[in-house]
Amino acid sequence: MITLLGTGLLGSAFARAFLRKGEAVRVWNRTIARARPLARDGAIVVEGDVAEAVHGAERVHLVLADDLAVDSVLAAAAPGFAPGVLVFDHSTTSPRGAAARTAHWRARDVVYVHAPVFMGPQSALEHNGMILVSGDREVVARVTPLLAPMTGKVVDVGPRVERAAAFKLLGNLILLSFGAAFADMLALARAMDIAPADVRTLLDHFDPGPSFVRRFKRITEARYDQPTWDLAMARKDAGLMQAEADRGGFELRVLPGLAALMDEMIARGLGEADWTVIAKDLVEGT
Amino acid sequence: MITLLGTGLLGSAFARAFLRKGEAVRVWNRTIARARPLARDGAIVVEGDVAEAVHGAERVHLVLADDLAVDSVLAAAAPGFAPGVLVFDHSTTSPRGAAARTAHWRARDVVYVHAPVFMGPQSALEHNGMILVSGDREVVARVTPLLAPMTGKVVDVGPRVERAAAFKLLGNLILLSFGAAFADMLALARAMDIAPADVRTLLDHFDPGPSFVRRFKRITEARYDQPTWDLAMARKDAGLMQAEADRGGFELRVLPGLAALMDEMIARGLGEADWTVIAKDLVEGT
Incomplete structure (x- = not known):
């Protein structure tokens, strides 16, 4: 029974x-x-x-x-x-x-x-x-x-x-993070007069999902001196996104917190490092 | 030339x-x-x-x-x-x-x-x-x-x-969102005394990346009355994550903005809807 x-x-x-x-x-x-x-x-x-x-x-x-x-x-x-x-x-x-x-x-x-x-x-x-x-x-x-x-x-x-509980929370955080990303994508799209269905068209051509684990590995590898996208450029793009959202009157939920983190890292002189340097303190445990 | x-x-x-x-x-x-x-x-x-x-x-x-x-x-x-x-x-x-x-x-x-x-x-x-x-x-x-x-x-x-420029910003927003998600994952993991390499172990077993586009489609399909994870439960989990991060003294960058959005939606009586209801206004264009 x-x-x-x-x-x-x-x-x-x-x-x-x-x-x-x-x-x-x-x-x-x-x-x-x-x-x-x-x-x-x-x-x-x-x-x-x-x-x-x-x-x-x-x-x-x-x-x-x-x-x-x-x-x-x-x-x-x-x-x-x-x-x-x-x-x-x-x-x-x-x-x-x-x-x-x-x-x-x-x-x-x-x-x-x-x-x-x-x-x-x-x-x-x-x-x-x-x-x-x-x-x-x-x-x-x-x-x-x-x-x-x-x-x-x-x-x-x-x-x-307690590890099973901890890993469960980490897994659910990934799912919530996807949801947060989707909300920001839709807000930015709407601000730029792009319909939700058109965002799906982008994803048909540019699906970053399969690279998720590879990108996570990269962020933990701490190879900041071999940039493929430097932090200053990534921050500039974040600024463009925020400006478009503001112009359209749509609120972004994820990007402001990330932009603040990027600003902190740039203030520490890391603007020319690979943008994955945002996680430096977390990866290196300082 | x-x-x-x-x-x-x-x-x-x-x-x-x-x-x-x-x-x-x-x-x-x-x-x-x-x-x-x-x-x-x-x-x-x-x-x-x-x-x-x-x-x-x-x-x-x-x-x-x-x-x-x-x-x-x-x-x-x-x-x-x-x-x-x-x-x-x-x-x-x-x-x-x-x-x-x-x-x-x-x-x-x-x-x-x-x-x-x-x-x-x-x-x-x-x-x-x-x-x-x-x-x-x-x-x-x-x-x-x-x-x-x-x-x-x-x-x-x-x-x-201007569409090429707009889609480029949307694509880069996805990449930045991944970075933000990784930063929060690492912060939560550290708060729970889990090493970055162990988070990679989780991803070896639970890789949500390939489902990224399917999940995005789901958020745009607005099927809120067929919940697989209801908003109130998702919000509860977000609270557990925040509590762990706070206890460990690590700052989450993505989750607070998402939690605020979830709270707004719950206040509107949507707690029993599927959690993808967070994007309702953006998908339905109200």
Whole structure:
């Protein structure tokens, strides 16, 4: 018996994926109406309290909103935990919260494993995507075969228990950064009287996406004395973009913070260095 | 005879590429010492004024810093322009500047074509990369065969003469946005005690780059009622990232502006919409 707590977009998809594999699945959600549709897929919808939902389950999977929700649901569920229960938490939480929970529940003989995921609902249904784990080597070895069928990839990010949470935040930051970039692209385009569909035309010809990792490597290589685009020129271009946005009355969200960083670096005499010097302090750790 | 004005990183690479193809090339630079190394490659380095450098040339290529440099160099060069000279400007300039110059020089029987490029010095040497053109249909048709050998791709972005300049700014904004994202990723990683090299490990497993264009399309499709990541959850994650950065004493440059935008949208009641709703006003044009 698997119990799944939290039937939002991702939790519901995980429940359906378990059911399709023939697992017996109990589901519970704080707002129970959101769990009920899963009954049609074969889930047992527990209308009572969460301790009842976890009663006798060998595995409990959590997909909740935040640290606070995880802590309060686990506290309420605890009276129902079977001896030796495995608790997998797929929520995106703080690294400190994940570490504290692991220690808290270990002291109570519950194996709590933070295993955040990079998956949308569709990839959860299709068992592709990525699950992160970290922490105690024996625990990771034990749970990996249980997590592997949920996804195409279980990535072990090392012995520090909070690392899975940290890497999850880094991954989500990339996605948010893309969103921020898109918002600025659209604002600049509109300011210059270019329609969103036309920006897509640019991307059909100039897709920088596949070079993302190579460019990230370049920024960490700190080769500032071999510029392909020097900081002063990049800053000049940023100024042109800001001027166009201002003229059109559109606000840029990403560029001002970056321009301020570039100005700081130019003030430190780095204008002729490659523009990747913006990350110098972060890469060199000064 | 081709004259190249501006022997910075990209200009020097273009000069060498022309020379390798057997073209006669004259080069000039405001700081002449930066042009002299091209003599070893077979270029004629003009030590005199810029009018002398363009004298008798059929084609003049400019790779200069900004609008001001282009305007002043062209004004100084004008007395030397041969009848029917073609002037190609590969500088990244303002759209308005490009449009004004096209009109200004047309009135003086000079065909000025703004043709900014997406190429580093290496791709200029190897004739791969991308040149943008826009404007008068006859002019674009006439110059495309001349520009094509410089690169693998000449992209015509339409009849409005300032469009090439505008698309060049959009493309550079993507690159700057990547840089901003990298800076935030490194700052967040450092705040969470993760080394830059370990962030690269994450990217080995989770490379969102190839999905860049698909994600951009999604943001322009405005399917806010089919969330895969709802705005409230994305905002919660942004808060976790900011808290980690603050705790570690690292400044994030991109995220604060994005978080402010998310807060505005949540205040408008859009918290349960897909998080791509951040660009709603820009996509829908309200």
